[in-house]
Amino acid sequence: MPTSITVNGTAHEVDLPSEVPLLWVLRDALNLTGTKYGCGVAACGACTVQIDGEAVRSCQVPLGDVWGDVTTIEGLGTPESLAAIQQAWVDHQVAQCGYCQSGQIMQAAALLAETPQPSDDDIDAAMSGNLCRCGTYPRIRAAIKAAAGMES
Template sequence: MPTSLTINGTAHNIDLPDEVPLLWVLRDEVGLTGTKFGCGVAACGACTVQIDGEAVRSCQVALSDVWGEVTTIEGLGAPEAMAKIQQAWVDHQVAQCGYCQSGQIMQAAALLAENPSPSDAEIDEAMQGNLCRCGTYPRIRAAIHSAAGKLKEA
C-alpha cells in the first residue's frame, strides 16, 4: 500500500517498502537531489532535512517512520528567509567543495527557527553533527550570526 508523504508542501504517494530510508525516497523516487548521501549512519549531516521543522538525518529515517511534513533544501522556508541564509553563506564564503552545504543550511535554518539569536556555544552545539570536510566551521558560525541579524531586520 502506498505511503502518503507531504514534501515541500506537495503530497506524494510513495509505493516503496516501509524500510527504505527517506534519503532514497527523496532522491530516487521524488527527484529532489539537494539532499546528499554522505556516510549512511547519521554521522555527517549531509542528508539533513526537516520533519515538522526538526532537523533529522534522512539516511536513518525509514519511510514508515516519517511523522510529519518533510522539508528539503529545495523547499526551505519563505523565499526571503532562505535568501538571507544563502546570502550569509555567500558573504562569508562558507562553501568550498559545497558537498555538505545543503545539510549545513538545513540544520542552521532549524536552529534559527528555534533560536533567532544563538550564541557561539549554541551554534556549535546545534551544528556539531554536521561535518565539513573543508573545515569551514568558523565561517559557518559567522554566517549563522549574520543570517540571524538579517532575519531580525525583516
C-alpha cells in the same frame, strides 16, 4: 501500498517499502537531489532535512516513520528568493566543495527557528553533528550569526 508524504508543501504518493530511508525516497523517487548521501549512519549530517521543523538525518528515518511534513534544501528558498540563511551562506562564501552545505544549511535553519539569537555555544552544539571536510566552520558560524542579525 503507497505511502503519502508531504515534501516542501507538496503531497506525494510513493510506492516503496516502509523501511526505505527517507534519503532515498527524496533522491530516487522524488528526484530531490539537494539532500546528499554522506555516510549512511547519521554521523556526518550531509543528509539533514527537517520534519516539522526538526533537523533529522534522512538516512536513518524510514519512510514508514516519517511523522510530519518534510522540508529539504529545495523547499527552503528559491534561486530568486533565497532564505536568509542561504543568502548568508553566499555572502560569507561558506561553501568550498559544497557537498555538505545542504545539510549544514538545513541544520542551521532549524537552529535559528528554535534559537533566533544563538550564542557561539548554541551554534557549536547544534552544528557539531554536521561535518565539513573543507573546514569552513568559522564561515559557517559567521553566516549563522549574519542570518540571525548578529553580524560577526
